[in-house]
Structure formats: structure tokens, C-alpha cells
Amino acid sequence: MMRMPSRSLSMALTIARYTLREALRNRLLWLLIGAALGAVGLAGFLQQLALTESQALQAALLGAVLRLAAVFLIATFVITSMVREANDKGLELLLALPLPRATYLFGKLAGFGALAVLPALLFGALALAMAPAGQAALWAFSLLCECWIVAAFSLLCVLTLQQVLPALAAALAFYVMARAIGPLLLIGQSGGATADLGQQVLGGTLAALGLLLPHLDQFTRSDWLVYHGGSGADLAIIAVQSALYVGLMAAAGLFDLYRKQI
Amino acid sequence: MVTRQKPLTVVPRPVWLLLVLALVLQVGWQATRPPPQAQARALPPPPSAAALQLAALGEPVALARLTMLYVQGMDDQAGVRIGWRQLDYGTVIGWLQRVLDLDPRGQSPLLAASQVYGAVGDPGRTRQMLDFVHARFAEDPNRRWPWLAHAALVARHRLHDLPLARSYAREIRLLATGADVPAWAHELEIFMAEDMNQHDSARALIGGLLQSGRISDPRELHFLEQRLQQLERANGAPGR
Numbered sequence: 001m002m003r004m005p006s007r008s009l010s011m012a013l014t015i016a017r018y019t020l021r022e023a024l025r026n027r028l029l030w031l032l033i034g035a036a037l038g039a040v041g042l043a044g045f046l047q048q049l050a051l052t053e054s055q056a057l058q059a060a061l062l063g064a065v066l067r068l069a070a071v072f073l074i075a076t077f078v079i080t081s082m083v084r085e086a087n088d089k090g091l092e093l094l095l096a097l098p099l100p101r102a103t104y105l106f107g108k109l110a111g112f113g114a115l116a117v118l119p120a121l122l123f124g125a126l127a128l129a130m131a132p133a134g135q136a137a138l139w140a141f142s143l144l145c146e147c148w149i150v151a152a153f154s155l156l157c158v159l160t161l162q163q164v165l166p167a168l169a170a171a172l173a174f175y176v177m178a179r180a181i182g183p184l185l186l187i188g189q190s191g192g193a194t195a196d197l198g199q200q201v202l203g204g205t206l207a208a209l210g211l212l213l214p215h216l217d218q219f220t221r222s223d224w225l226v227y228h229g230g231s232g233a234d235l236a237i238i239a240v241q242s243a244l245y246v247g248l249m250a251a252a253g254l255f256d257l258y259r260k261q262i
Numbered sequence: 263m264v265t266r267q268k269p270l271t272v273v274p275r276p277v278w279l280l281l282v283l284a285l286v287l288q289v290g291w292q293a294t295r296p297p298p299q300a301q302a303r304a305l306p307p308p309p310s311a312a313a314l315q316l317a318a319l320g321e322p323v324a325l326a327r328l329t330m331l332y333v334q335g336m337d338d339q340a341g342v343r344i345g346w347r348q349l350d351y352g353t354v355i356g357w358l359q360r361v362l363d364l365d366p367r368g369q370s371p372l373l374a375a376s377q378v379y380g381a382v383g384d385p386g387r388t389r390q391m392l393d394f395v396h397a398r399f400a401e402d403p404n405r406r407w408p409w410l411a412h413a414a415l416v417a418r419h420r421l422h423d424l425p426l427a428r429s430y431a432r433e434i435r436l437l438a439t440g441a442d443v444p445a446w447a448h449e450l451e452i453f454m455a456e457d458m459n460q461h462d463s464a465r466a467l468i469g470g471l472l473q474s475g476r477i478s479d480p481r482e483l484h485f486l487e488q489r490l491q492q493l494e495r496a497n498g499a500p501g502r
Contacts, residue, residue, distance in 0.1 A: 049331055052373050057327040064324035179319035187312050217320025226323050227367055 011099055012107035019111025023077055032119050035069035036126055056226045059130035063222030066126065067143060070119035071175060074147045078112050078154040079167045086162065101257045108155060109250055116147035131225040138230040142220040145242035149214055150175060152249035159256050177209065178216040185210045214245045302344050305336045308356040311363050318364065326365035333357045334374065346382040351390045354379060362398060372398065372409035380416055392417060396430060403433075404440030411447055418454060428454035449486070456493070465493045 043062040047054045085091050094104055124140025131139070153174050157167040177184075188206035195203060219238055224230035309317075318325040333354065337344045358371040372395055380391040392413040399410045410430050418427035431451035438447060452468055468490045472483070 046328075046331060049334070050327070050370070051330075051334060051378065052370050053327075053368065056323075056368070057331075060321075060324040060327045064321045067321075176319065180316050182320060183312065183315040183318070187316070219320070221323075222321055223323040223365075 008100060008103045012103045012110060015094075015104060015107025016110035016114060019081070019108055020114050022081060023111075023115045026077065026081075028073065028077055028115070029118060031073055032070075032122055035073065036066065036122055039065040039069065040126065055130075059225040060222040062126065062130060063139065063220070063225045066119075066123040067146070067220045067222075070116075070123060070143055070147055071150050073119065074112070074116055075150050075154045075171045075175070076168065077115070078151050079158045079164055079171065082108070082155065082158040083162070083164050083167070102254055105155075105250065105253055105257055109152060109246070109253075112151040112155065113148055116144055116151060119147060120144035127225055132228055135224045135228045135230050138235055139220060139224050141235065142238050145238050146216060146219045148242055149178075149216070149245050149249070152246045152253070156249050156253045156256065159253050159260075174213075175216070178213045180217070181206075181210055181213050181215055182217040214241050302348075303336075305333070305349060305353045305357065307353055308360045311360060314360055314364055322364040323368070326361045326368055327370075329357065329364065330361050330368075330370050330374070333361070334378075346379060347384055347387070349379075351379065351387045355390060355394045358394065359398075366402065367405065369405070369409075372406055376409040376412040376416065380413070385421055388416060388421060392421075392426070392430075396433070399433065400437060403437035404443060407434050407438035407443055407447055410434055410438075411450060414450060414454065418457065424454060424458045428458060452489070465490060468493070 039062050042065060043058045046061055047058040050057045091104075095101065120140045120143045123143060124136055127136040127139045130136070150171065154167065154171045157170045157174075161167045161170060184206050188203040218234070218241075221230070224234075308314075314325065314329070315322065336354075337346060337349060355375070358375055361368065361371045375391045376395050380388050380395075382388055382391075395406075395409045395413045399406050403410075411434055414427045414430035414434070417423045417430060421427075428451060431454045434443075435448045435451050449468075468486050472486055472490070
């Protein structure tokens with residue numbers, strides 16, 4: 001009874017290792033370094049235009065641009081890598097082995113999760129030049145969690161939609177909604193008691209979305225780098241939200257994977 | 263996996279010709295186009311606070327900084343310089359308000375209002391900017407007092423409106439009570455009162471400051487005591 005879980009774990013780790021190796025062979029690390037250099041250049045250029053608080057401007061823009069770059073690269077890699085594997089019949093080959101589908105999915109998730117450590121470490125080191133170590137570490141940890149959530153959602157999208165463009169569009173829509181959900185909820189609530197039926201329906205829809213989506217507007221905030229206001233409470237909220245959401249996405253992915261005729 | 267490429271000689275001649283022709287056509291087309299004319303754009307009305315919050319996607323501080331750069335760039339557009347007099351100051355203030363709403367801890371909108379847009383040679387516009395700085399001062403006096411202090415000096419020296427300058431200085435004394443606010447900011451009202459020949463008020467203010475215990479620096483105490491003595495002498499001297 002004990003041999004099966006350890007064998008599954010070993011297989012999952014192998015899948016994770018090959019997923020990570022594939023990312024490195026795809027020159028993802030170079031892309032991340034390029035993104036970091038581009039962000040530093042852009043923030044440095046805009047810093048020269050600022051009337052005042054040029055350091056704050058640089059930190060805020062660097063944080064915002066690096067965050068977008070990390071998420072975009074991770075989501076794109078997850079989707080293109082999964083589609084390529086499906087097109088090469090790699091998925092069919094793997095599932096033809098005595099390998100539980102759950103092991104395959106957890107291996108993939110672990111590989112993408114390990115991959116997300118790269119931007120978190122690299123961009124976190126850049127953040128260290130802008131903010132105290134504690135705030136930079138919080139920002140980097142939050143970026144890691146954000147990348148995990150986006151990677152898990154992208155994996156679900158590509159398992160369900162199976163093509164690059166629809167999966168990428170769905171991941172982008174999810175990310176924009178998850179980052180805008182805070183202000184959207186405030187707008188939905190502003191109608192109050194005087195709202196008509198349409199506004200009530202809209203408010204209800206937004207409230208439901210608020211329950212379903214992770215509130216990424218509270219993640220990886222550049223104001224931690226500017227005003228150094230991040231706290232242990234922020235860290236705890238991000239850790240709990242990430243654990244819950246990655247779990248939810250993994251469950252949804254498993255559900256979809258087990259239903260597939262492969 | 264590196265794909266090996268064939269030599270250039272295998273490319274058919276028509277393809278070479280097509281490439282060169284396309285390149286020549288492109289360069290020729292662009293060379294014959296009229297050069298772009300610089301046209302000044304008016305600053306559009308600011309979007310609503312909710313729209314900006316939504317557009318920030320959880321990064322209001324970063325958006326505030328970018329928005330500030332956008333507003334700041336309106337007087338120096340590509341190829342055209344616009345005088346501050348040509349800017350619609352109501353619209354500019356609207357944008358500065360939005361930036362401040364996005365990032366209330368940011369200082370650049372108030373700095374721009376008091377030191378940049380307030381430096382325009384039109385007293386009406388300067389007054390608009392000072393009003394804006396004054397209106398937003400009370401929300402965070404301990405952080406925003408420098409800009410109201412600058413506004414007081416602009417009111418005093420450029421607008422020659424001593425009552426306005428003194429009212430700003432008074433608000434700094436009453437509201438900016440944080441430990442980081444320097445003593446001279448609290449003393450600004452004294453100099454305004456002196457300039458208004460209100461020596462009694464100035465004396466009362468210095469006495470109040472000395473008694474409040476807010477001044478701890480010995481040099482500062484000495485300076486204020488000397489100032490108080492001078493004022494008392496001036497008050498005692500007939501005909502002054």
C-alpha cells in the first residue's frame with residue numbers, strides 16, 4: 001500500500017523535472033533576464049522625466065512591469081508547452097503508461113510551480129535594490145504565488161480548450177478580472193438601495209465573481225516597494241488564498257482530465 | 263536543435279528581385295510622404311475616479327505615477343511647447359486630483375500645483391492652484407505642509423495677498439502638528455503677521471509657541487526669544 005504513493009511521487013517528480021528542463025531549453029531564463037533588463041531600462045528612462053519622487057516612480061513602474069512580464073511569460077509557457085505536448089502525442093504516450101492521471105497533472109503543476117521560482121527570485125533580487133529586504137521578500141513571495149495561480153489556471157484552460165489562442169485569451173481574461181475585481185466590487189456596491197433591476201443583476205454577478213476569483217489586486221503590490229507598507233498579515237492572506245486557489249484549479253483540472261477520452 | 267540553412271545562392275533570382283523591389287518601394291513611399299506636422303493636443307477631461315481605479319488593475323501607485331507623467335508632458339508635447347497659460351487649469355486640477363486620489367501618499371501632484379503650475383504669470387491661475395493645494399492639505403497635513411507653506415510664500419510674494427498667505431500659514435500651525443514638521447513651518451504665521459504690521463498677533467504667536475513646548479532646539483528658542491524682544495521693543499517705540 002505504501003509503494004504506490006511513493007512511486008506516484010517519483011513519477012510526478014520526473015514529470016516536473018522534465019517540464020522544468022523543457023522551459024530552460026526554451027530559453028525562458030533568457031527571456032526573464034531580457035524582461036528584467038527592459039523593465040530596468042524603461043523605469044530608468046521614465047525616472048528621468050519625473051519632477052519629483054523619481055525613486056518612487058522607478059520602484060512603482062519596475063514592480064508593475066516585472067509583475068506583468070512574469071505572469072505573461074509563465075502563462076504563455078504553460079499553454080504552449082501543453083499544446084505542443086498534446087500535438088506531439090506526448091500526453092497520449094504518457095497516459096498509456098501505468099501512470100494515474102492525477103500523477104501526470106500534479107507532476108505538471110509541480111514543474112510549472114518550480115518554474116515560477118525563477119522570475120520570483122530574479123525579479124525579487126531587483127526589488128531588493130528598491131526596497132528593504134523584508135518588503136522585497138514579501139513582494140517576491142507574492143509574485144511567486146501569483147504565478148502559481150496563473151499557471152494553475154492556464155493549465156486548466158489548456159486542458160479544457162486544447163488550443164493556444166482560446167486558452168491564452170481565457171487566461172488573460174481571468175487575470176484582468178482577478179486584478180480588477182476589487183474596484184469592480186466597489187462599483188457594483190455603489191448603486192446601493194436605489195439601484196434598478198439591471199444594476200442589481202450586475203451587482204449580483206460581480207459579487208458572485210468576487211467569490212469565485214482570487215483577488216489578485218491584493219497581490220504583489222508595487223506600493224510595498226514604494227511605501228514599504230507590506231505586513232505579515234498580507235503574507236498570510238496571500239499564502240492562504242494561493243493554497244486555496246491552486247487546490248481548486250488542480251481539482252478542476254483533474255476533473256476535466258479524468259473525463260477526457262485519450 | 264539548430265536548423266541548418268542553405269546558402270544564399272539557392273534563393274531564386276525572382277525572389278531576390280521581389281525583395282529588393284519591395285524594399286525600394288517601401289523606402290520610396292516613406293520618403294515621399296509629407297513629414298508629420300506637430301499638433302498641440304488639449305488635455306482631455308480626466309476620467310472618473312472609478313474608471314482610473316479599474317484601469318489600475320490593483321496597481322494604483324504605478325498608475326498614479328504614469329498619469330502624473332502624462333499630465334506633466336502636456337506642456338511639452340512632441341514638437342510643440344505649450345505655455346501654461348494655454349492649459350485649461352480646471353482640467354489640469356482635475357487630473358492632479360485624480361492622481362492624488364490614486365496615491366494619497368504621493369507628493370508630486372501638490373508639488374506640481376504649487377511649484378510648477380502655480381508659477382504661471384497669471385494671478386487668477388496661480389490662485390486656482392493655491393486653492394487646490396489648500397483644499398487637499400487638510401486630508402494629510404503632516405505630509406502635505408511643504409506645499410501649503412510654498413503656497414503661502416507664493417501668496418505673499420507673488421500675489422501680494424497677505425491675508426491669504428497668513429491664513430495658509432495659520433492652517434499649517436494648527437493642523438501640521440507631527441513630530442517631523444519643522445519649527446519654522448509653525449513660525450511662518452509670525453512672519454506673515456509681522457509683514458501685515460500686526461505686531462501684537464506676531465508677539466502672541468511667538469509667546470504661544472514658546473509656551474507650547476513644541477520648540478526644543480536651543481538655537482530655535484534663542485531666535486524666537488530675540489524675535490519676541492525685538493517685537494516688544496518695536497511695539498513700545500512710539501510712532502512705529
